[in-house]
Amino acid sequence: MRASQLTELIKLKQRFSYLLLFAFLPFFVVAQNQLKLNQIQVIGSHNSYKTGLDIHIAKQLDQIEPGFADKISYAHPSLPTQLDLGLRQLEIDILMDEQGALFAKPLAQKWTSNQLHTKAQQRALNQPGFKVLHIPDIDVQTHCISFKSCLSQLKNWSNQNPNHLPVYILFNVKESRFNKINGVIPAVLNSQNYQALDQLIYTELGSEKLMTPALIKQPNLTLSQSIRQFGWPELEQVRGKFAFIFDANKNQLAQFSASQTHAIFAAFELNHPDAAFLIYNHPLLQAEQIKQAVEQGFIVRTRADEFNHNESPKMRALTAINSGAQIISTDFYKGAMQTPLNAPFVSFELVTSQPKNLFARCIHLAPNTKCSF
Secondary structure: OOHHHHHHHHHHHHHHHHHHHHHHHHHHHHHHOOOEHHHEEEEEEOOOOEOOOOHHHHHHHHHHOOOHHHHOOOEOOOHHHHHHHOOOEEEEEEEEEOOOOOOOOOHHHHHOOOOOOOHHHHHHHHOOEEEEOOEOOOEOOEOOOEHHHHHHHHHHHHHHOOOOOOEEEEEEEOOOOOOOOOOOOOOOOOHHHHHHHHHHHHHHHOHHHEOOHHHHOOOOOOHHHHHHHHOOOEHHHOOOOEEEEEOOOHHHHHHHHHOOOOOEEEOOOOOOOOOOEEEOOOOOOOHHHHHHHHHOOOEEEEEOOOOOHHHOOHHHHHHHHHOOOOEEEEOOOOOOEOOOOOOOOOOHHHOOOOOOOOOEEEOOOOOOOOOOO
16 A cells, blocks of 8 residues: 555545544533433422321311411322422321330221221321321321331332432431320330331332432441532432432431431531531521532432411522522422412412423533433
C-alpha cells in the first residue's frame, strides 16, 4: 500500500471515530445526568390505612372532647388504590400485640350498633403480632389489621407494577392511649421488638423490594457522610423498591438504635451520623430547616395539611410543595375519601399548568438534566 493511500485510510478512520463519538454523545450526556432519588418530589397520604370514623363514635367523642372527632374523621381508599392513583408515600401506624387480642374489643364498639370489624378482621385481631390502627379503643377501622397484611398488599401491588417509582413507607409506633377514657394501654417496644419488625419487613417483601441504608452507605463513612459526599442512588437503581422510614420520638430512637436492624431508616436529626430522611412537618414554620437539609443532600418529608381542612389553608399546601422537600404528606388529594369540597386539594396542578403526573415531578435539577421518570 502506498504511503498516500495509508494516510487517507487513517484520515477516514479518524473521521469515522468522530462520527461515532457525536452519534453517541447524547447518550453519554444523559448517562452523566441521570436523575437521582432526591430529585423527585412526590405527594403521599397521612395515616394511609384509615377507613374513616363511625358517625356514632364521632358524636360520642364530641361529648368527651369537643372538636376532636373532626380531627380524625378523614379516610383513604385501600393502599393499592392509593398507589394506583399515583401516590408514592404511605404512612402506617404500628402497635405491638405479643399475645394477641389486645385490641380485639374496642370500647367504642359500645357506642355504635355498626360492627367495626368483619369476622376475618376479628380473627386477625386475635392473632399475635404487629397491628395497624390509629387510636386504640376509639379509631380502630383500617384497611389492614396486621402489619403483615399491609406488607402483603404492598408486595402484590409492586409485583403487578414492577417498574414503579420507589415508594416511601413512613411509620409510627404507637405506645399511648386516648387519655380521656380508661382504655387499652399499648406496649412499649424494646430493641428485640424492633429486630422482629425489621425481620418481618425482610421476610414479607424480600431484599429485592427494599431500599436499605446499606444501599446508600459507603465504606468507612457514616450514612450521613455518604449522602453528603456521594448523594443518593440514581432513580433507575431503586425502581420497584420500598424505603421504610421510622418517624420516632427520642425514647423510641434509643431502643431502635440499640437493635440490629437492616431494612429500616430512622428519621434522626440533621447532624446525626445515621441521618438520611428528615422530617419537618411544618413548612411555614420550618422553611429554613427544610432548605438547609435539602441543600446538604438529605430527603425531607413535610405536611401540606394537618387534621382538617379548616386548620390547613391552601397556602400551607403551596408552601409545602414549593419548600424543596421531596415528600409531601396530605389527607386531601384527588381520590381521597370524604374529602370536603373546600379542602386544599394537593397536587402539582397547584404549581404547574400541565403536569405529567399529579403526584410526582422532578425538582432540584442541574442544568441540562433530562426530567424523565
